Structures are given as C-alpha cells and as structure tokens.
Amino acid sequence: xxxxxxxxxxxxxxxxxxxxxxxxxxxxxxxxxxxxxxxxxxxxxxxxxxxxxxxxxxxxxxxxxxxxxxxxxxxxxxxxxxxxxxxxxxxxxxxxxxxxxxxxxxxxxxxxx
Amino acid sequence: xxxxxxxxxxxxxxxxxxxxxxxxxxxxxxxxxxxxxxxxxxxxxxxxxxxxxxxxxxxxxxxxxxxxxxxxxxxxxxxxxxxxxxxxxxxxxxxxxxxxxxxxxxxxxxxx
Numbered sequence: 001x002x003x004x005x006x007x008x009x010x011x012x013x014x015x016x017x018x019x020x021x022x023x024x025x026x027x028x029x030x031x032x033x034x035x036x037x038x039x040x041x042x043x044x045x046x047x048x049x050x051x052x053x054x055x056x057x058x059x060x061x062x063x064x065x066x067x068x069x070x071x072x073x074x075x076x077x078x079x080x081x082x083x084x085x086x087x088x089x090x091x092x093x094x095x096x097x098x099x100x101x102x103x104x105x106x107x108x109x110x111x112x113x
Numbered sequence: 114x115x116x117x118x119x120x121x122x123x124x125x126x127x128x129x130x131x132x133x134x135x136x137x138x139x140x141x142x143x144x145x146x147x148x149x150x151x152x153x154x155x156x157x158x159x160x161x162x163x164x165x166x167x168x169x170x171x172x173x174x175x176x177x178x179x180x181x182x183x184x185x186x187x188x189x190x191x192x193x194x195x196x197x198x199x200x201x202x203x204x205x206x207x208x209x210x211x212x213x214x215x216x217x218x219x220x221x222x223x224x225x
Binding site (some may be wrong): 004032034036041042043044045046049089091093095098099100101102103104105106 | 117119144146153154155156157158161163168169171204206208212213214215216217218219
C-alpha cells in the first residue's frame, strides 16, 4: 500500500510557464515533506521541504504548498526552465523517525523551449 | 567535491556471486542511510546508521544483505548470493539531521 502517491508519471510544460507537480499521502502521522529532483545517472538532489506547521514554503522559483486536511502537497515551479527537466520525487516522513523517508514514484517533468 | 561518494558506479555480476559497495558520506554528517531504487519506483529505505551504530533496518533487507559502518565514517553494503531481483540502483545518503538527506550518485547493480 503506497503511503505517498504521485499520480502523474509525466508532465510537459512550455518554458516560462508554471509547472505544478502534485503529491498525495495517506499517513496522517507524516509531519515533514520534501521534494527531490533527479537527473539520469545521478542521485536525488534536495529541492525544498515543508513542515506540517506551515502551509507554504518558498525558495526562489520553487514553492511548496501543503493542504493537511486533504493530505495533499504540490510543488510549483515558476517560471519553468529547460534545465528543470528531471524526475521529481515527493517524500514524507515523521520527525523522529530517523530519516526513513517514504518516496512517491516520481513525476517526469519535461520543459520545452 | 565534498558530496556523498559511492563506488563503484556500476557493477555487473552473475547470479550467486557476492558484491560489496562502498559509501563515503559528507565528513561532518553522523547519519548515513542506504536506499534502493528500482525502475519506475521511488527510493526505498534499507537501513540507517548513526555514527557506527546500525539503528534501523527495513524488512526489505533480507539475511543476504549486510551493512557496516565500522568507524562511523564510510559504510559498506554487501549482498551475498545475489539474485536477479537484487538488480537496482543502490543509493547512499548522509545527513546532519534526520530529515534532509544528501544522496550520492548511486551504484547500479545488474545481476545476470
């Protein structure tokens, strides 16, 4: 049973437009959420995170929104750039769980020039 | 480069052979993790060390898998009697805290 779900395997957007990647979770004990970006043949790279006490966290072009009642989070990238093309993984954990991150299956983002 | 380093990058082996992977974490990080990623899936947690102590192991880590971190610095992951189902990317990560993990580039294992 998947605790973290990314229901869109892929997403294609035009350069300069907004990319919205979605993630749903089922475990209400999760209280910390992260987004990682992965290029082929490389390990995942941390992008942005959010604690359950917040509903928004922003870092440059990247914003993560958390809706606890819906158990849903989203990553907004604006404006999207071709270099953003990668697989994006949503991950969740419970603080105090010693770093056992539960990952979704990822969404492959393609940003077209 | 002071990131997480993993060796080898690729390993091809025959079924039944033993393999060992090495991970060198970021030097000031006392937490070290092993994850496994198969095609089309996200990374899955295998095990976690704080310094030299192995504090948590996933049920995915069968008896054929063993991980060590003898001096609290580098770590090794050994798979004995490899099976085709062990083919995956093995990722090592380190962290100064328990939430934000820094991953290496992984070791891609192919079992023929």
